[in-house]
Amino acid sequence: MFRKNEDRVVTSGSYSGLMFPIRFSKQSMFIQFFLMMVFSAVVLNPLRAQTDLPLTYLWKPKYYASVEGQERLTYARSFARSQMKFADLDGDDDMDLLIGKGDGRLALFRNLGNPKESNLRLETEDFEVIHEEKDANQQLMYLNKIVDVGKNAAPDLADIDDDGDLDLFVGSSDGQIFFFENRGNKLLPKFFRVTPIYMNLNFVGNSVPRFADLNGDLAKDLIVGLKDGRVMIYFNSGVSTNALFCKEYDPLNPPDPRCKFQPLMLTNISPLGDASPTLVDWDRDKDMDIVIGKSNGKLDFFWNKGNPIVPDWHLESDHFQFIDSGGLSIPTFHDMNGDGYSELFIGTSTSGIIYYENRELIFDRLxxxxxxxxxxxxxxxxxxxxxxxxxxxxxxxxxxxxxxxxxxxxxxxxxxxxxxxxxxxxxxxxxxxxxxxxxxxxxxxxxxxxxxxxxxxxxxxxxxxxxxxxxxxxxxxxxxxxxxxxxxxxxxxxxxxxRNQLWLNTRNFLGLHRLTATERHVVPFSIDWNKDGKNDLILGSASGRLYAFENRGEKEPDWWPLEQKVFAPNQRRYSAPTLGDLDGDGDLDLISGNRQGRLELMENRGTSEKPEWILSDVNLAQIDVGSYSVPRLHDVDGDGDLDLFVGNSRGLVIFYENQGSKERTRFVIRSTRFAGVKTPGHAVPAFFKWNADEQMDLVAGGRDGFLGLHTSHSAAGTSVLKGWKSQSQKWQNLRVPAFNSPYFTDLNGDKNIDLLMGDEEGHLVLLENNGVLKTEEIPETEKILTQNIIDEEPDAVEESATVIVDTGPVEKEDSAFDPVFELVTTNYGGLDVGKRAVPAFLDLDGDGDLDLVIGNHAGELRLYLHEPGAEDGEWLMETKNYLGYQGGRNASPAFTDLDGDGDRDLLVGTERGKIFYWENQGSMELPDLIPNPTPFVGVTGGRNSVPSVLDLNQDGKMDLLVGNFLGHIREYHQILNGDTPHFKLERRQFLNLDVGLGAVPRVADINNDSLPDLIIGSDRGRIVNFQPQQEKAVNAMNWKLKDGYFDKLELPVGGSPVFEDMDFDGDLDMVIGTEKGTLVYFRNTGR
Structure with missing residues (x-):
């Protein structure tokens, strides 16, 4: 199993569109700024995701493809939670479209039509603005950066300073309103980032700002919809050229002497949420009416019975036009055809935007x-x-x-x-x-x-x-x-x-065409399977169905569906296809991975020009990699036959050497962690010749949505298992929202290898290869650009379904930081379990996201499965007695690795102090919890026991901490009695700690220093935090109290905190169960 000599050629294109930082002196600032604006207006703008590696590829997103002879918007990320804003961004008198999306970014559709006949075409999914920064010499420079507000971007454009051009505002899931000032003009806008918290206005979540002159003073006023259901109105206390929006204030002591308007609450749609207001003169009386989208899919209509100077809104309908989107509704009005009557657009929790055409009543009848x-x-x-x-x-x-x-x-x-x-x-x-x-x-x-x-x-x-x-x-x-x-x-x-008359025109206004229809978890593979010189395409999906497309195009692909019986789903789920000639007959056979971790073989019984695949083996070579297998075939050792690489749910790539021949394969396992690959879960391998040496390199996608680059440096004649180097865990910052499934292929015949990426939501992204840039060719003075580059990172954090949002510089994951917990909601998921909620999170159904187990005072152990959907999805209760639990009241679950086997077991404390234990005999991805009472015989934590585990004495075995009603924590050390672990009481009051009543110990690395923190909640809500003083001496004598993390938070009574990465940004957030049975969610924004 050694590498043979190979002759390979790396092809690359050229690229002249790189944008460097521009430095300014006081004497030349104006001239250079003008040149920057002109230059950046004509520059080709590919996906500039550079790293500090010696070789950087210039990837340009391609959005449109020909499908059955018609051009379709095929390659795009999700447009869920679309917040639409029509505006003329290039001064050509027609309306372009800016869309905020659930991933926190902005997409721009340029109008290539005219004011009466729009022709909107996607220009970018990663809208950029300009950041002012200083280099090491304190010289001013400007950098283009992608707008990314975290989640749920909600843009609005308004001339807030009355200078004749539109400024940009973007609401976010955190409740902030980002402000980007337009320092260009209406023909060539240049948006400069000013502040993430406009006018110091910060709300509870999902802020949706809308600007308009509501009282006839020529100054723009502000309406903001919020996640908690409120719609707030802020009248402008300033003037048209200098806005001022005042938060609630004491009239005798205003924060600004100009403040003359208090904020007003128009409405509160609670218990519904996600209020999304929009303005429209529905009755054409020259004042603004208000329509509000809601989380139940319906619309509220507030009729302005006042006038343009003195508005007077009245709720006139809570089911306006009897419209129901079936879920989240985000309305926008815009006159598409110039007839003076606005059409209605509704963003939803999916990528579908509903479009209602307004057929003006008189003309429609005449x-x-x-x-x-x-x-x-x-x-x-x-x-x-x-x-x-x-x-x-x-x-x-x-x-x-x-x-x-x-x-x-x-x-x-x-x-x-x-x-x-x-x-x-x-x-x-x-x-x-x-x-x-x-x-x-x-x-x-x-x-x-x-x-x-x-x-x-x-x-x-x-x-x-x-x-x-x-x-x-x-x-x-x-x-x-x-x-x-x-x-x-x-x-x-x-x-x-x-005279308005709304008619449903389409539920897919953007014309998105997903090749897998409504399927999720797309896994692409591309190869020329019919010998016509053009690469074809086959896609795996969550249902198990395979979607195959022949390429009948000339220079660019034209996808035509190919149907065969074997493509239909059988018992397989989460299909992952690959093709190769496994029997030496000159045609391509088909292998598919599945959720069970096995491989299905579909042999080609047709010809090399007209394949016909027939299922011949449901468990190829008896291979089983655990779960979620993704196979790839590649002759890694150069011996002329195809070897096999299989990614699995644990983030590993397993290597099977073909010790047979081209005609008769015999796959023998050689490595369970090939190339040292360890993604945050669900590894998808893809081979790519990254540099100019003779070896193929390995790129691995994973659950976090990023790509890891692993390069081969072994010489000919050495083992293929040696010489691999991990170059980056976030290669060029290329990503999809979650579950990145990459494949490299030349789709347009230009001899450059392009990149396909599938994602969890069923979308397919295509990045065309526009050549390479070697960083040594960049002048030394330009290295300041690295502050906008994602540093390469070591192994990622604990596995979780991930949607990572990142626009700025990211520190390495081994860098500590102080967590900052910001309140998101006091009623997370809308759940109420009665009294004394104690939450615990783990992916229990293997779908890649976190599910929820909650104990309560009544002695229930409820299981809620998470179903994807709107922003936070939907929690569906499966049972009130998970695992048949009947252990009594005040159930306190905790998922933790008690036996040190790498997966999480389940411990449940109870009112009487007993602790129940379910050992996970499955895996991290597919838990199989089996009751095992033996280790806890004789263990009692005291009334209302709450367990947690940690290796306190550094002997390699997990010890036990148990909080109780008295506010104390009992310390147990694990000892072996034969092969069976038991726990021995060491002390009844760990650290001599007394938190009052109801101690709730949790162990979590909340500051990312690779050391465990000990966090203790209590009945009165207070949370205290202890940190170890040194890495190798974690015991009772080496803990120190750490203040500051929780001191300023308003914490609920009966707090039972748990720490998980809820928003998938790489740090641990906090969810607190409360005495009244609800959950409070704090997001960690410290990184």
Whole structure:
């Protein structure tokens, strides 16, 4: 098993679009700044994800592909939680589209059409802004960086300083509003990062900012929707050129003497959440109405019954237009066709954006008259004028009344003498509004009172024949009563009548086309399986179905689906395909991994030009790698036959050498950790010739969404197991949200190897290879760019389903930092388990995300499985008696590795002090918890015991700490009695500690220093933290009290904290169970 000599050639392209930092002196600042703006406007902007490695590839995202001869938006990340903002970003008088996404980034769609016919095309999923920074010599420079606000980006564009261009604001999951000032102009905007907390406004979470002049003072005001259901209004206390938004203040002692407006709460939709407001002049009366999206998929409508100077909003509907997105709803209004009537767009918890076309009511009905030329009419005119001019086209009165009456649904025999009598048949009340008689009857929100004839001012551009706040005719008069009757004026509209008419156009406004439809967990593989010189494509999926596509394109791929019986899901789940000639017959056979960790062989019984795969072996070579197997075939030793590499759920790559031949394979396991690969879970290997030597290098994707680069440095004639070096765990910062499944292939025939990446949500990303850049070719003065580079890192943190968000410099993972816990929600997951909640998290169903076990006062041990969906997904209760638990009240679960085998076992403390133990005889990925009472015979922690484990005496065995009702912690050391572990009481009051009542000990590395912290919660809510003083002497004599981490937090009574990476950013967050049975979530923002 040695490497043979090989002749290989590395191909690379050229690239001239690299952007260097620009340094400024005081004398030349203006000139150089201008040159920077012009230069960066024309520069090719690939994915600039550089590292400090000697070789950097220039990857450019490609978004569109041809599918069955039609161009589709195929290669893109998820557009879940789309927050849309239409704005003219290039001064061409049509509206471009900026979308904030759940991953915290912004996508830009450039409008290549015109104001009446939009043609939106994705330009980037990683919108960039400019950061001002200083180098080591304190010289000013500007760096382009991707906007990344963590999660749930919510953009808005507004000219906040009245300088004629649009500034950028972005809300975030943390409740902050990021501000980016436009220092360019409306033709060439340049957004500079100013602050992540605009005006020092910081909210509880999922801030959705919207700016508009709400009170006619020409200064932009601010509306903010929040995760907890509130919608806040901040009127601008400043002026149009210098905004000022004041938080709630003491009128006698304002923070700024200019403060004149207190913040107002428009509404609170709680217990619903994720309030997402948008502004629209729905009734065209020149003031702004408000529509609010909600977490239940419906919309609230607040009708402004005031005026542009004195707004007066009233809740008019909690189910506006009877729209229901089926989950999260994020509304935006925009006039797509320039007819003056806004269309409605709704972002959802998926990538689907729902689009409702607004068919203006009059034109929509009059188009039935063939003799009428609608192009001669103006849709923005008043109804009276439109009807009058239409009548003139139809030979005038009275001849026009017959075709117009038929088009508008006037009953036969109705007496009509003038066009104004048609209006009551044209404008009808919206039955989804509270003010309509139908809504009043159904909801009983108002007493049954006679309804006056509707007032038309709300929807009519005032014309000379129709003064404001009058109606020409009521419906009764239109059917035959005297046309001389009039309706009395009303001070306030009784009914809202509009010419808006929303029609569902599509649930996929962006035209996203996923090759695997709605499947999750895409694993790509590409090879020319039909000998036509073009690489084809096959994709694995969570359901087990295989999706195959033949490439029928010329220079660029054109994907045409290929169906075969063997592709349909059988017992396999999480298919992961690879192809290779395993029997030496010249055609390609198909292997698929699966959730069980085995391999299926589908032999090609067709030909090399027309393959036909038939399932021939459901457990190839009796291989079993645990779970989630992902195979790859590669002749690593150069002996002419294909060797086998299999990634698994533990993040390892297992190497099987082919000790047979090309015609008859015999796979023999040679390494269970090939090349030293250890990803944070779910390893997916891919071979790629990274540098100019003769060896193929290895890139491994994993659960965290990043790629690890491992290079081969072994010489010919040496073992292929030696000479591997881990270059980077976050290679070039290339990533997908989670479960990165890479594959390298040349899809466009340019001889450069491109990169495909599948992800957990079923999306496929394609990065085209635009050549390489060697860092030694960069002038030394340019190395300051490394402050925007992701440093290479060692093995990642504990396995968890990961969506890592990172825009700035990242320290190595072995660097300690002080955690900063910020409150996200006091009702995490909307869960309430009764009294005394004690949470514990672990992936129990093998789907890659954390599930939840909660004990409570009633003696229940509830299991909640996490289902992906909206921002935090959905928690589904499976049982109230997990594992058949019947151990009594005040169940206190803890997942921890008691037996030191690398997976987590389950301990449960109880009211009576007894501790129950389930040993994990499965794996970290697929736990199999088996009860084992032996180790805890004779162990009692005292009333309300809460267990935790740690090797206290450094003997290699896990010891036991048990908190109890008295506020003490009992210390037990593990001893062996034969082969069976037992625990011996060492002291009844560990560290002589007394926290009052209800000690809850937890062990977690919350500051990332690779040493365990001891964190202790208590009934009154206080949390104390101890840290070891030295690495190799962790015992009772070597702990020190560490203040500061929890001192300023408002902590709940009965606190039972647990520490897990809940937001998948590489550090430990905190979830606290409370006495009242809910969970409080604090995010760690210290890194």
């Amino acid at each position: 188009k039935a008259i063939k003799a009428l030329d609608l192009n001669l009419l103006n849709s923005t005119d008043s109804p009276e004028r439109i009807l009058r001019e239409a009548c003139d086209q139809l030979r005038g009165l009275p001849e026009c009344l017959i075709p117009m009456g038929n088009a508008l649904g006037v009953p036969p025999g109705a007496k009509l003498t003038e066009t104004n009598q048609l209006i009551p048949y044209l404008l009808r009340p919206d039955s989804s509004l509270n003010s309509t008689p139908l809504a009043q009857t159904e909801t009983e929100q108002k007493p049954a009172t006679p309804v006056q004839a509707p007032v038309m001012q709300a929807n009519t551009n005032t014309a000379e024949e129709a003064p404001p706040e009058t109606a020409e005719e009521g419906e009764g008069e239109a059917t035959g009563s005297s046309d001389e009757e009039t309706v009395e004026k009303s001070e306030e509209p009784e009914l809202l009548l509009t």
